[in-house]
Amino acid sequence: MRVDLLNTGTELLLGDVHDAHLAFIAQEIFPLGLRIAERRTVPDGEAIRDALTELFSRAEILFVTGGLGPTTDDITREIVADVLGLELHQNPQLLASLRQRLDARGIKWTSRIARQADVPAGAEILPNENGSASGLYLKANINPHIPSPHLFVLPGPPRELQPMFLASAMPILRSIVQVPASTERRLYKIVRMGESTVEEAIGEKVLAIPGIELGYCARPGEVDVRIIGEPDAISRADAIIKHELRLSIFSVSDETLEEVIVKLLGQRNETFAVAESCTGGLLANRITNVPGASKVFIAGYVCYANQAKIDMLDVDPTLIEKHGAVSEPVARALAEHARTRAGSTYALATTGIAGPSGGSPEKPVGTVYIALRVPDDIMVKKLFFPSDRETFKQLTAQAAFDLLRRKILGT
Amino acid sequence: MRVDLLNTGTELLLGDVHDAHLAFIAQEIFPLGLRIAERRTVPDGEAIRDALTELFSRAEILFVTGGLGPTTDDITREIVADVLGLELHQNPQLLASLRQRLDARGIKWTSRIARQADVPAGAEILPNENGSASGLYLKANINPHIPSPHLFVLPGPPRELQPMFLASAMPILRSIVQVPASTERRLYKIVRMGESTVEEAIGEKVLAIPGIELGYCARPGEVDVRIIGEPDAISRADAIIKHELRLSIFSVSDETLEEVIVKLLGQRNETFAVAESCTGGLLANRITNVPGASKVFIAGYVCYANQAKIDMLDVDPTLIEKHGAVSEPVARALAEHARTRAGSTYALATTGIAGPSGGSPEKPVGTVYIALRVPDDIMVKKLFFPSDRETFKQLTAQAAFDLLRRKILGT
Numbered sequence A, B: 001m002r003v004d005l006l007n008t009g010t011e012l013l014l015g016d017v018h019d020a021h022l023a024f025i026a027q028e029i030f031p032l033g034l035r036i037a038e039r040r041t042v043p044d045g046e047a048i049r050d051a052l053t054e055l056f057s058r059a060e061i062l063f064v065t066g067g068l069g070p071t072t073d074d075i076t077r078e079i080v081a082d083v084l085g086l087e088l089h090q091n092p093q094l095l096a097s098l099r100q101r102l103d104a105r106g107i108k109w110t111s112r113i114a115r116q117a118d119v120p121a122g123a124e125i126l127p128n129e130n131g132s133a134s135g136l137y138l139k140a141n142i143n144p145h146i147p148s149p150h151l152f153v154l155p156g157p158p159r160e161l162q163p164m165f166l167a168s169a170m171p172i173l174r175s176i177v178q179v180p181a182s183t184e185r186r187l188y189k190i191v192r193m194g195e196s197t198v199e200e201a202i203g204e205k206v207l208a209i210p211g212i213e214l215g216y217c218a219r220p221g222e223v224d225v226r227i228i229g230e231p232d233a234i235s236r237a238d239a240i241i242k243h244e245l246r247l248s249i250f251s252v253s254d255e256t257l258e259e260v261i262v263k264l265l266g267q268r269n270e271t272f273a274v275a276e277s278c279t280g281g282l283l284a285n286r287i288t289n290v291p292g293a294s295k296v297f298i299a300g301y302v303c304y305a306n307q308a309k310i311d312m313l314d315v316d317p318t319l320i321e322k323h324g325a326v327s328e329p330v331a332r333a334l335a336e337h338a339r340t341r342a343g344s345t346y347a348l349a350t351t352g353i354a355g356p357s358g359g360s361p362e363k364p365v366g367t368v369y370i371a372l373r374v375p376d377d378i379m380v381k382k383l384f385f386p387s388d389r390e391t392f393k394q395l396t397a398q399a400a401f402d403l404l405r406r407k408i409l410g411t
Helices: A021-032 A047-056 A076-083 A092-105 A111-117 A158-177 A195-207 A231-248 A257-268 A282-288 A306-313 A317-323 A328-342 A389-408 B021-032 B047-056 B076-083 B092-105 B111-117 B158-177 B195-207 B231-248 B257-268 B282-288 B306-313 B317-323 B328-342 B389-408
Strands: A003-008 A036-042 A061-065 A088-090 A118-120 A124-126 A135-138 A150-154 A184-190 A213-219 A222-229 A249-251 A272-276 A297-303 A346-352 A367-374 A377-384 B003-008 B036-042 B061-065 B088-090 B118-120 B124-126 B135-138 B150-154 B184-190 B213-219 B222-229 B249-251 B272-276 B297-303 B346-352 B367-374 B377-384
Touching (some): A003 A047, A021 A158, A047 A061, A047 B036, A061 A158, A076 A118, A076 A135, A088 A092, A092 A111, A118 A135, A124 A158, A135 A158, A195 A222, A195 B111, A249 A257, A257 A282, A257 A389, A282 A297, A282 B282, A282 B297, A297 B282, A328 A346, A328 A367, A328 A377, A328 B306, A377 A389, B021 B036, B021 B158, B021 B222, B047 B061, B076 B088, B076 B118, B076 B150, B092 B111, B124 B158, B150 B158, B184 B231, B195 B231, B231 B249, B282 B297, B317 B328, B328 B367, B367 B389
Parallel strands (some): A272 A297, B272 B297
Antiparallel strands (some): A036 B036, A135 A150, A184 A222, A367 A377, B088 B118, B124 B135, B213 B222
């Protein structure tokens, strides 16, 4: 069934308010086999009428959000009734509960507020536990003369819409679509491969499976692959993806690389520390965003200045003089001493040139050394990420975490 | 002029990716007198064609985002050319710079990547400094037989779209709309006051000035105030805002708090260090995002575990035993020793309970101590930010940076 979403609200189009409805509704209806085909955002007022008319001609289920409040620009209820040729009737129970609600809060009663008790003929009321504006459900073709989809009219504030959606809209949706819908979805989060490399590895093979949908989403140092289809197609695609991408898949649920590391270390009762020059605290910051990080993360040495490398981590000044701060020997010394100082199982170290200045022909901006000290070994990788400063830091962090992850997994 | 926005991307409709384009574009075009009349979000593929065709009939300026990458579901470029009846030509300069970009990164060249060098006949190329997909500008009615709006085709990733928009799209937009040169816009970035407190302080007074537009945007620990109007109205509003908000204004250009600190310290040839328990590297990470941070930032001690506080910064273990790690004496010791160790002018320290666990009735989740050691004094603030873990870290970082900023300014 085709599902569309119409968000109304001038404030949404000014860009000051982040619209949370698409993400919430999309994720809730997915298990019913429903996906949003199109989302529109229009201002309060008459633009809603045009959008409704257009969407009525294609949607089978339509969600409309916003414009149910008491102010003059809240006219969604009136437009819906008008477009569908339905009369509005004041609902006495709704009116009484509105009055009670306002009295309890000491808010003055106005005729504008009373409009919130108006209901189009034949509509079902979706109670609002967290606000004054009730939602509405109007079944498909509620006026036999005007073709219309199943229509859900929902309040704008997420803390009102979300509980209402779960309590009242979902049961109606379940009866409309008659689940179980067999469509499944899988997510694979991939590190150390670019988007086009990932596609080359799996694209053709996966798309050769009938009925599979495949999508990619790239972020700095990370590619998400999504597949959607019937269980049979999904399990065939899953086998291909896992075979082709293997250890580059760091998560099949929605975890970050740092969450995976905190989990892996926690399971093994192991710990780690970081010595950060060029990443400047990003590794520590990302790890400490994970609840429970304190069990596995001991310490971070952000040794930004050369003197700090010497003072904090006993790096031999002659090493820096001879090889430069951005060098394999210095990366090695940082990881070595961070592990000893912190008394951790592992230590990661980064030293590189984030730019925009500080590069040289020999070591251009983007050059980075990542060292990993493990109990019985030490390894150093030289990488090159010529990009803006923050992306450089992100790419370095991804590579460093991935190095640690693979080592923990024993590969 | 009517402006519409078309966001393309299946991942957007699945609700997994937060779409940042509407907010960004709406705020940038606002000073030009432009507002977005409608935003649509459609999946990759043929739905783009239908949406383009419909929007061509009403938009005068149309922004299309996404689908310019190298994978098979990236077909925005092809659909645009097709709908407008324009041939695609491979642009040799674009091809050469793509090749160079990929070679520099050691990424294998594929024919799919080469598609990114295809340009519809007559389109202007909008260079992408942060990715491989160039943007496109096609002037209104570029094919005289097919009515079309001014069309901007932009890449999906915000870190590519945003710099391109500012550098290339804005100048074109300015020439299209020919804004009256007299409209000015001012920005005030405010710390230590919530949105409603800011509004209470300035709202009525500023809005009493004829012809002024006033907007707020709140983020964790920060409120942006924007005013737009004729020079005369602007200077009256400016006087009110500066008088009411004074030192809570940390920037009147688009600087972050960390940029302000790097600038202030740089001007004074002063330096600083941080000792971070609950912020876990966020202070260091934010400071090292600023180009030139190495001139003023010496070292960060991310002493997450109690033992790390003792080992890294000589905190007396009996202090921790007696008062707990989250306490005024420990915050004080951290700042004191961080300054001595790093040999810096200033040192900031944070220790608190980020949650979700670890709270107690006496020290609930959200409790934080921030200490600032300056050459001749030390101060400690106890604050309470009961929120989720990442917001807690951000609010603490804002408060810590603001404490340092005010001290540097001698207030």
